[in-house]
Amino acid sequence: AQSVSQHNHHVILSEAASLELGCNYSYGGTVNLFWYVQYPGQHLQLLLKYFSGDPLVKGIKGFEAEFIKSKFSFNLRKPSVQWSDTAEYFCAVIMDSNYQLIWGAGTKLIIKP
Amino acid sequence: SQTIHQWPATLVQPVGSPLSLECTVEGTSNPNLYWYRQAAGRGLQLLFYSVGIGQISSEVPQNLSASRPQDRQFILSSKKLLLSDSGFYLCAWSEGTNTEAFFGQGTRLTVV
Numbered sequence: 001a002q003s004v005s006q007h008n009h010h011v012i013l014s015e016a017a018s019l020e021l022g023c024n025y026s027y028g029g030t031v032n033l034f035w036y037v038q039y040p041g042q043h044l045q046l047l048l049k050y051f052s053g054d055p056l057v058k059g060i061k062g063f064e065a066e067f068i069k070s071k072f073s074f075n076l077r078k079p080s081v082q083w084s085d086t087a088e089y090f091c092a093v094i095m096d097s098n099y100q101l102i103w104g105a106g107t108k109l110i111i112k113p
Numbered sequence: 114s115q116t117i118h119q120w121p122a123t124l125v126q127p128v129g130s131p132l133s134l135e136c137t138v139e140g141t142s143n144p145n146l147y148w149y150r151q152a153a154g155r156g157l158q159l160l161f162y163s164v165g166i167g168q169i170s171s172e173v174p175q176n177l178s179a180s181r182p183q184d185r186q187f188i189l190s191s192k193k194l195l196l197s198d199s200g201f202y203l204c205a206w207s208e209g210t211n212t213e214a215f216f217g218q219g220t221r222l223t224v225v
Contacts, residue, residue: 009154034213044203044216090156099210100172103156 002027004093006104013081014112021076021107023091032094033074034101035065039087047089050074061085083113115140119204119217126224132177132191134220136204139185144206146187147214148179151201160202163187164210199224 007022025031035047048059055067065076074091091104119136126132138144145164149157159172161179169179176195180188187204201221205214 004156032211043218044205046213046215049213092157094211096211100159100162101157101214105154105156 002095002097002102004091004102004104006089006091006107008107009105010108010110012110012112015083016080019076019078019081019085019109021089021091021109023074023076023104025072025074025093025095025102027072027093027095027097030096033065033067034092034094035059035063035074035076036090036092037087038090038106044090047076081109081111083111085109086111115206115215117204117206117215117217119220121220122218123221124223126194126222128196128224129193132189132194132198132222134189134202134204134222136187136189136217137185138187138206141185141206141208143184144208145210145214146181146185147205147207148177148187148189149203149205151203151219157203161189194224196224198222 003026005024033050036044037047038044047063048057048065050057050067058064063078065074067074088106088108090106092101094101116139147162148160150160151157161171163169163181166181177191201219203219204217207214
């Protein structure tokens with residue numbers, strides 16, 4: 001079955017540390033890829049997306065993600081996190097087989113000041 | 114610009130009572146509309162989606178139903194709530210089936 005996996009459910013980092021959140025999907029066809037963020041008490045917001053072209057995509061607030069097709073991965077990165085990055089991060093994938101967003105379970109990121 | 118409104122933000126209902134959550138989108142026409150349920154540690158579960166007025170697709174069997182009486186209005190309902198219906202419900206819209214979705218603020222439903 002098609003699925004999206006986020007490897008870490010909870011990540012705790014200190015400010016200025018580098019961040020990488022893993023996302024893998026199980027599907028061999030064409031995909032559109034997304035990272036969403038949900039800050040405490042706020043609605044889900046789109047962080048970045050990949051449809052085609054350069055596999056390294058830049059998002060808001062200094063985030064970036066790299067699509068590696070051979071690894072079925074779309075990992076989220078940020079070189080230096082801030083306390084305000086504390087949030088839950090969701091990876092989502094649209095697969096051309098059914099055109100529905102399939103979601104990962106989410107990763108709760110806590111940044112210690 | 115497009116906006117999505119979902120209400121109420123929180124709701125406490127007794128078991129067996131009816132439910133009606135409303136979602137409206139402004140600034141676009143003929144959007145795809147979605148109802149999701151978000152459970153802690155489990156991501157988002159798609160409950161219903163609609164590609165047009167009166168067209169509803171259900172993804173999972175539920176004690177819930179959805180309706181789309183107008184182009185930009187999407188309603189989540191139940192005739193009799195169960196304790197297991199407690200959760201966080203999100204409405205979302207997208208311009209097509211192959212692009213990102215935009216979310217409402219969500220409704221925290223507690224069935225007591």
